[in-house]
Amino acid sequence: MNALALQNQLALKLGCNPAGATVLQHRYMAYPLSVSPVFRLEEGTESASQRAYLYRMNTSPGLLAGDTIGISLRLAAGSQLYLADQSATKVHTMPQRETVADVNYSIDIGEQATLEFLPEPLILFTDAALVQKTEITIHSTAGLSLGEIVLPGRLARGERYQFRHYRSRLRVRDPEGQVWFAEAMNLLGKENRFADSPLFASGLVLGSLILILPEAIATPTTLTALASEIDALTEVSHAAVSLASSPLPGGRGLFIRAISTTTRDLQSCFKAALNCVRKLQNQAPLPYSL
Known part of the structure; x- marks a missing residue:
């Protein structure tokens, strides 16, 4: 088996063909994960021939006790990918306290490549436990927009903070292996003493967004302007969302935490933030269909 696919249910490698279009160079899929064919949504723009x-x-019905999911993404030099989910990820009830589900991401973004990945929400059912690890290697000339939305229960059923825990660890390295950003989260459910506090209760939909810019455009002036533009998103069109941003170490981008009263509003806000990054690079905004 190819080393890229080893222990992964999904392994993708993308690169550019001679015409400059991003194409799949390698695809390995195993139950329960698969991907759609590549499609392009930016007709009439310069990016139309580049971004996949x-x-x-x-x-599967979702993540069950004992599940281990591995996902590998490799973007070669110059490639551009927008990756989305078909549906939310349900993390099902795990009655035995020693059981968890594991999700592991390995992402490598090459020179002048761009990855935009805004997954659908994680839904943490009663007694669910999830551990997620994300390892990212990114070139100084590359860009990344990576989002996450977490629902602390099946909110439509009145279920909230009845899961056991969600633990997430993310590390970002340069191609030489030097870690320049790491983030860890341990979100408790039943044992969360703050679940009924005004901070958590005011917005049950939790989100984070990492925006890493190519080094050449990640100036202090640019980051200040980008942060102001993203902060302004909540003033009118995304009033259901509250967010705060801070610069990433080394001044390469922004780290954003957000809460919202609705999933739809938070998703819309994150896509608007991604469009702010695209505008910085003179690229077309996300197609309306997304």
């Missing part, structure tokens, strides 16, 4: 769009699909 893919949907990730999960044919």
Whole structure:
């Protein structure tokens, strides 16, 4: 088996063909994960011949006790990918306290490549436990927009903070292996003493967004302007969302935490933030269909 696919249910490598279009160079899929064919949504723009769009699909009912999911993404020099989910990821009830589900991401973004990945929400059912690890290697000339939305229960059923825990660890390295950003989160459910506090209760939909810019455009002036533009998103069109941003170490981008009263509003806000990054690079905004 190819080393890229080893222990992964989904392994993708993308690169550019001679015409400059991003194409799949390698694709390995195993149950329960698969991806759609590559499609392009930016007709009539310069990016139309470059960026690939893919949907990730999960044919299982969700994550169950003992599941281990591995996902590998490799973007070669100059490639551009927008990756989305077909549906939310349900983390099901795990009655035995020693059981968890594991999700592991390995992402490598090459020279002048760009990855935009805004997954659908994680839904943490009663007694669910999830551990997620994300390892990212990114070139100084590359860009990354990576989002996450977490629902602390099946909110439509009145279920909230009845899961056991969600633990997430993310590390970003340069190609030489030097870690320049790390983030860890331990979100408790039943044992969360702050679940009914005004901070958590005011917005049950939790989100984070990492925006890493190519080094050449990540100036202090640019980051200040980008942060102001993203902060302004909540004033009118995304009033259901509260967010705060801070510069990443080394001044390469922004780290954003957000809460919202609705999933739709937070997703819309994150896509608007991604469009702010695209505008910085004179690229077309996300197609309306997304």
